[in-house]
Amino acid sequence: MLFRNRLLFCNLTSFLPSPSPPPKSVSFILSFNKTIAYSTHKLPESKPQVAATRATNQPISEGTRFAKTVLFVPPGVDPEDVTDEMILPGSNIVLGPYAGHSHIKEVEFVKSSGRAKDCPKDNRPEFAILGRSNVGKSSLINALVRKKEVALTSKKPGKTQLINHFLVNKSWYIVDLPGYGFAKASDTARTDWSSFTKGYFLNRESLVAVLLLIDASVPPQKIDLDCANWLGRNNIPMTFVFTKCDKMKASKGKRPDENIRDFEELIRENYKQHPPWIMTSSVTGLGRDELLLHLSQLRNYWDQ
Ligand code: GDP
Numbered sequence: 001m002l003f004r005n006r007l008l009f010c011n012l013t014s015f016l017p018s019p020s021p022p023p024k025s026v027s028f029i030l031s032f033n034k035t036i037a038y039s040t041h042k043l044p045e046s047k048p049q050v051a052a053t054r055a056t057n058q059p060i061s062e063g064t065r066f067a068k069t070v071l072f073v074p075p076g077v078d079p080e081d082v083t084d085e086m087i088l089p090g091s092n093i094v095l096g097p098y099a100g101h102s103h104i105k106e107v108e109f110v111k112s113s114g115r116a117k118d119c120p121k122d123n124r125p126e127f128a129i130l131g132r133s134n135v136g137k138s139s140l141i142n143a144l145v146r147k148k149e150v151a152l153t154s155k156k157p158g159k160t161q162l163i164n165h166f167l168v169n170k171s172w173y174i175v176d177l178p179g180y181g182f183a184k185a186s187d188t189a190r191t192d193w194s195s196f197t198k199g200y201f202l203n204r205e206s207l208v209a210v211l212l213l214i215d216a217s218v219p220p221q222k223i224d225l226d227c228a229n230w231l232g233r234n235n236i237p238m239t240f241v242f243t244k245c246d247k248m249k250a251s252k253g254k255r256p257d258e259n260i261r262d263f264e265e266l267i268r269e270n271y272k273q274h275p276p277w278i279m280t281s282s283v284t285g286l287g288r289d290e291l292l293l294h295l296s297q298l299r300n301y302w303d304q
Pocket residue numbers: 131132133134135136137138139140179243244245246247280281282283284
């Protein structure tokens with residue numbers, strides 16, 4: 001399968017400071033400058049709403065929260081046909097025809113690896129979960145798989161600095177990566193994290209996308225922006241998963257939606273086509289089902 005169906009963001013590199021080699025696959029991602037509908041309507045539990053609305057061609061609603069943010073339009077969807085109903089609530093993600101079964105029935109820990117070349121070799125599609133320590137990575141993994149012991153496995157002594165593979169429904173992987181930016185870590189520890197994890201990103205051919213977790217309860221952090229820009233420069237597909245979005249009334253500072261908007265604006269300076277993003281909360285369950293649907297469409301497209 002290699003890079004054939006990776007969801008790369010076209011022309012990204014030409015908007016970044018140091019150009020890297022051209023993507024190894026054709027890009028199928030299209031984006032366009034329509035405002036995002038921050039809709040509150042729910043998708044049906046069982047069947048995802050997909051691009052079956054070609055005839056209606058309704059305009060995007062005016063009820064926007066993140067003006068001028070571009071949509072993530074997946075393969076199989078004509079941007080001109082996107083309607084409110086196709087946009088996952090609390091995100092810029094349009095649901096397309098590749099979205100499908102997203103229910104997690106079983107999860108098993110497979111192995112911890114110290115290097116990319118030690119990771120499982122069965123070429124199943126995988127999503128790497130990455131973020132600063134304390135961003136809510138373990139909580140999100142627990143919420144996604146609804147099992148506490150999964151993320152606990154990664155938090156066991158000796159495992160936090162390894163690449164941990166969890167097999168979902170015997171068909172795809174969630175990969176828990178070490179958190180970055182430990183406040184107390186020495187410079188040496190940070191460098192080690194960097195070279196070790198970068199090796200994984202650059203060499204892992206079954207990596208469908210990185211879920212880059214960003215804490216929405218605090219203003220944009222340079223280390224997160226640096227990480228996003230590094231991934232972008234290297235053509236690693238990513239989805240921004242904003243965590244802690246339940247903290248809507250921060251006692252001081254900005255609200256999560258304002259922090260997200262600020263982050264998006266900073267990111268937009270470096271991207272022509274904007275990566276998908278979604279708001280989540282492990283406390284309220286916000287975004288859980290939507291994120292799983294999004295993963296299903298990326299996975300099914302990659303796997304076709
Ligand atoms: P990790 O170090 O990235 O694995 O972060 P954890 O999952 O251990 O979470 C760090 C802290 O943030 C813990 O105190 C969690 O209870 C808290 N936390 C994680 N997710 C959320 C969330 O969605 N909402 C709120 N309010 N707190 C969260």
